[in-house]
Amino acid sequence: MTQTFSIIAVTLVCLTTVAVGGLGLRLSRRTSDFYVAGRTVSPRLNASAISGEYLSAASFLGVAGLIYDEGVDLLWLPVGYTVGYLVLLVMVAAPMRRSGAYTLPDFAEARLGSIGIRRLAALLVVAIGWLYLVPQFQGAGLALQLVTGAPQWVGALIVAVVVALAVGAGGMRSITFVQAVQYWIKLTALAVPAFVLLALWMRSGSATPEVPVSWAEPFVAVSGDDHPVYRSASMMVALCLGTMGLPHVLVRYYTNPDGVAARRTTVTVVALLGAFYLLPPVYAALGRVHLPSLPTGVRSDTIVLQLPGQVVEGIGGDVLTAMLAGGAFAALLSTASGLAMSVTGVLHQEFIRPRLARLTGGDAMGFGGFRVAAAVAVIIPFGLSRWMEPIGIATTVGFAFSLAAATFAPLLMLGVWWRRLSRAGAAAGFIVGAVAATAAATATVVAAPLSGWAGALLANPAAWCTPLAFSVAVVVSLATPGSVPRDTTRVMVRLHTPERIHLDHSRLID
Amino acid sequence: MASSLHWPTAVVVLAAVLLVGLLRWVAGRGRRRGFLSTVDRVTYQTLHTASLASRHLSDGLTPDAADKAGRHLLSILGARAVAICDGAGLLGWTGPGEHHGPDAHAHASATRLSGTLTVLGSDVLTCSDPDCPIRSAVIAPLLAEGKVVGTLTAYAPAASAGLARATGELARWVSAELDVAELGRTRTRAMEAELRALRAQISPHFIFNSLGAIASFVRTDPERARELLLEFADFTRYALREGGAFTTLAEELRNVERYLVLEQARFGERLQVSLLIAPEVLPVRVPYLAVQPLVENAVRHGLATKEGIGHVTITASDQGSETEISIEDDGVGTSPELVQRILDGQSRADSVGLGNVDARLRQVYGDEFGLVVETAVGAGTRVSFRVPKYAPGVHAD
Numbered sequence: 001m002t003q004t005f006s007i008i009a010v011t012l013v014c015l016t017t018v019a020v021g022g023l024g025l026r027l028s029r030r031t032s033d034f035y036v037a038g039r040t041v042s043p044r045l046n047a048s049a050i051s052g053e054y055l056s057a058a059s060f061l062g063v064a065g066l067i068y069d070e071g072v073d074l075l076w077l078p079v080g081y082t083v084g085y086l087v088l089l090v091m092v093a094a095p096m097r098r099s100g101a102y103t104l105p106d107f108a109e110a111r112l113g114s115i116g117i118r119r120l121a122a123l124l125v126v127a128i129g130w131l132y133l134v135p136q137f138q139g140a141g142l143a144l145q146l147v148t149g150a151p152q153w154v155g156a157l158i159v160a161v162v163v164a165l166a167v168g169a170g171g172m173r174s175i176t177f178v179q180a181v182q183y184w185i186k187l188t189a190l191a192v193p194a195f196v197l198l199a200l201w202m203r204s205g206s207a208t209p210e211v212p213v214s215w216a217e218p219f220v221a222v223s224g225d226d227h228p229v230y231r232s233a234s235m236m237v238a239l240c241l242g243t244m245g246l247p248h249v250l251v252r253y254y255t256n257p258d259g260v261a262a263r264r265t266t267v268t269v270v271a272l273l274g275a276f277y278l279l280p281p282v283y284a285a286l287g288r289v290h291l292p293s294l295p296t297g298v299r300s301d302t303i304v305l306q307l308p309g310q311v312v313e314g315i316g317g318d319v320l321t322a323m324l325a326g327g328a329f330a331a332l333l334s335t336a337s338g339l340a341m342s343v344t345g346v347l348h349q350e351f352i353r354p355r356l357a358r359l360t361g362g363d364a365m366g367f368g369g370f371r372v373a374a375a376v377a378v379i380i381p382f383g384l385s386r387w388m389e390p391i392g393i394a395t396t397v398g399f400a401f402s403l404a405a406a407t408f409a410p411l412l413m414l415g416v417w418w419r420r421l422s423r424a425g426a427a428a429g430f431i432v433g434a435v436a437a438t439a440a441a442t443a444t445v446v447a448a449p450l451s452g453w454a455g456a457l458l459a460n461p462a463a464w465c466t467p468l469a470f471s472v473a474v475v476v477s478l479a480t481p482g483s484v485p486r487d488t489t490r491v492m493v494r495l496h497t498p499e500r501i502h503l504d505h506s507r508l509i510d
Numbered sequence: 511m512a513s514s515l516h517w518p519t520a521v522v523v524l525a526a527v528l529l530v531g532l533l534r535w536v537a538g539r540g541r542r543r544g545f546l547s548t549v550d551r552v553t554y555q556t557l558h559t560a561s562l563a564s565r566h567l568s569d570g571l572t573p574d575a576a577d578k579a580g581r582h583l584l585s586i587l588g589a590r591a592v593a594i595c596d597g598a599g600l601l602g603w604t605g606p607g608e609h610h611g612p613d614a615h616a617h618a619s620a621t622r623l624s625g626t627l628t629v630l631g632s633d634v635l636t637c638s639d640p641d642c643p644i645r646s647a648v649i650a651p652l653l654a655e656g657k658v659v660g661t662l663t664a665y666a667p668a669a670s671a672g673l674a675r676a677t678g679e680l681a682r683w684v685s686a687e688l689d690v691a692e693l694g695r696t697r698t699r700a701m702e703a704e705l706r707a708l709r710a711q712i713s714p715h716f717i718f719n720s721l722g723a724i725a726s727f728v729r730t731d732p733e734r735a736r737e738l739l740l741e742f743a744d745f746t747r748y749a750l751r752e753g754g755a756f757t758t759l760a761e762e763l764r765n766v767e768r769y770l771v772l773e774q775a776r777f778g779e780r781l782q783v784s785l786l787i788a789p790e791v792l793p794v795r796v797p798y799l800a801v802q803p804l805v806e807n808a809v810r811h812g813l814a815t816k817e818g819i820g821h822v823t824i825t826a827s828d829q830g831s832e833t834e835i836s837i838e839d840d841g842v843g844t845s846p847e848l849v850q851r852i853l854d855g856q857s858r859a860d861s862v863g864l865g866n867v868d869a870r871l872r873q874v875y876g877d878e879f880g881l882v883v884e885t886a887v888g889a890g891t892r893v894s895f896r897v898p899k900y901a902p903g904v905h906a907d
Contacts, residue, residue, distance in 0.1 A: 040792045041790060102900040255789075257758075344830075345830045345831050357878075443517070
């Protein structure tokens with residue numbers, strides 16, 4: 001019975017995604033009223049959309065699994081996922097919006113006026129997008145395996161195909177309303193079973209879980225050489241600074257009409273995410289109560305999906321499991337579509353269209369290049385997800401965040417706040433950060449399992465990669481004052497001047 | 511297998527391979543730049559120096575340009591010093607003997623008057639310093655549109671026939687570069703003038719018709735007449751405003767709405783308008799007055815000459831990194847050949863700014879972002895264009 005319900009839920013979610021993708025524009029509001037132009041997207045709606053796109057399989061399944069595995073240390077994880085937006089709010093949200101950039105490469109070009117750095121940023125967007133897509137595919141495999149028993153690659157393939165279709169059809173562009181609804185679907189799908197499980201737990205006598213000390217106490221190493229404090233700190237650095245480098249999140253800021261709206265949106269996002277992230281620890285703790293040990297071969301990432309079946313007998317458990325499976329797929333699909341869309345856009349704009357245009361003499365305005373880009377954007381991370389199978393969902397997401405923190409954080413923060421950033425400095429910091437973070441991630445995957453300091457440093461590279469990239473960018477910038485863009489002052493004034501001040505006339509208007 | 515890998519070795523080997531690859535690449539680049547003969551090299555160097563100099567001349571004759579281009583001109587000529595003057599005085603002196611600078615303008619007076627090449631010998635160029643290389647001068651005129659705008663002087667210990675010919679040729683080349691620079695500035699001015707012209711081009715028909723429509727409401731519905739007058743005031747203020755060349759799509763659409771309110775006062779139920787605007791694209795920056803002329807075109811040519819009800823549909827949709835804006839009417843349409851002529855600038859007949867909008871879009875975003883017009887006689891018209899969400903140098907003011 002569980003299978004039937006779950007398959008129905010998952011199919012429903014997939015079909016809806018493809019349908020929305022196919023319908024495209026028709027779903028955006030249709031009206032013949034006058035004064036629609038005044039109705040820009042409100043910060044609240046946009047915040048729901050950002051949250052809907054941001055909450056991925058890692059949040060839906062991975063966080064609970066990690067807390068279940070590792071204990072209270074990992075309670076930092078949901079905090080980190082949320083607090084990244086606080087950094088975004090304080091440091092970049094409004095200036096980024098005022099720069100007029102749509103994507104991260106756009107910002108690099110607007111600030112530094114260099115096509116070379118634009119290309120570098122585009123490469124990094126593709127890399128981060130792919131790295132973030134991998135765990136979505138893995139999550140799909142896990143979820144489908146658990147509820148239907150299909151091998152892992154089937155779920156990944158289904159998500160890959162659905163996303164490729166949705167993006168290639170030209171849909172799922174950035175329909176704010178659809179993504180906003182996704183957030184509330186995900187919240188409901190996770191909250192309702194959580195409250196049912198909590199109620200049952202309280203009625204059955206509120207048993208405390210039997211856990212080892214390393215689970216219940218913060219920063220107690222499982223083995224002697226584990227460095228839990230460093231791991232947690234590095235993870236926090238990655239999440240705090242990596243959020244601003246996620247390509248599918250930043251493009252949504254363009255929808256805000258001005259910098260003030262961008263800040264309001266971010267505040268609402270923090271609230272919405274805060275509410276959502278209260279739930280995964282509930283699953284982790286209840287998991288410790290009801291499933292003290294997992295059968296061999298079952299990954300802790302699936303704890304959320306297993307719990308209802310353990311606790312609730314009969315059809316009730318089936319319905320709750322189906323709800324969670326559907327929610328997980330919704331999370332996967334919305335994040336994966338957003339990412340695939342960003343990656344496809346960058347691939348098409350930066351790498352495929354210029355070449356096509358050269359081949360066909362500038363006449364290739366058709367949709368073919370875009371579909372090729374969509375296929376490439378999905379196939380490569382699908383391949384990677386097969387290769388990186390043994391690594392947990394949240395760990396892969398951690399690499400994506402580390403890479404973003406080591407590359408885009410220096411570029412954005414120095415770009416927004418430091419006038420002496422030079423082109424050479426930005427490029428050097430960017431390359432050093434990218435190489436260091438990629439090398440660490442590759443080493444962890446290839447040489448797993450490593451232990452001791454080497455393992456800790458390579459598995460959580462953000463704490464050393466990010467300062468390294470920052471200092472390289474600063475030192476090289478100071479050494480090459482000649483390559484500071486000439487219009488830096490003008491750009492900085494535009495980034496930091498509130499919209500209500502008219503630059504032309506330098507007077508306040510209301 | 512993975513655990514048997516020796517990490518330090520692997521890293522070192524990888525780094526070595528990368529380094530060797532990099533070196534070979536760099537070496538390969540260097541080889542490709544190699545030349546076969548001395549003549550090749552000299553030709554290349556001269557052309558290269560000239561192209562460097564021409565970059566500085568793109569702003570016309572300025573002290574800064576004279577300073578920077580002078581260095582390259584000096585190395586082409588092989589003289590000891592080069593001076594560039596305009597009609598008023600010395601712009602730049604490159605090379606030794608700078609104490610002659612104040613006299614350079616006087617040296618060139620003959621050339622300025624006659625417009626021909628002059629050679630001055632050591633009888634004119636006296637110097638108390640025995641080591642000074644400035645003993646003779648070749649002065650060539652710099653012409654722009656046939657008039658002398660400045661002079662190029664080459665100073666050397668002795669003026670040879672070769673130096674005189676080289677200086678004359680170089681001055682002619684610099685003159686050509688100055689003409690090109692002037693052409694570029696003229697083109698920019700023409701574009702600006704065209705934009706100003708489009709701004710002033712609120713069609714007289716529209717003013718006349720709007721005021722007529724408002725007048726007809728003054729007695730029957732004074733409140734409506736007042737509202738329409740206010741709309742009219744806002745519309746003219748927007749269309750005649752001073753300021754930047756870009757605005758947000760929201761602003762532009764707001765102005766289109768004002769325009770349509772006024773047109774509906776005149777056409778009444780005959781004009782049906784629907785807007786399909788994706789709210790995501792409202793903050794996108796578009797060239798100022800890019801949409802309104804197209805809507806006016808649709809109303810005037812699509813509907814005004816037609817009997818019965820006419821529909822105008824304005825769509826703005828989100829296409830990822832671009833926005834597509836289209837204006838569709840079900841009016842009488844027109845022949846594609848005529849539209850082609852209008853867009854080519856051959857026929858300006860009666861089209862409100864279609865060619866102008868097209869030209870401005872292409873100028874700002876590049877040729878692939880021009881207007882797309884789909885039409886046929888009796889089949890209505892659909893005009894659409896795409897705008898990238900981000901383009902370098904485009905900001906709303």
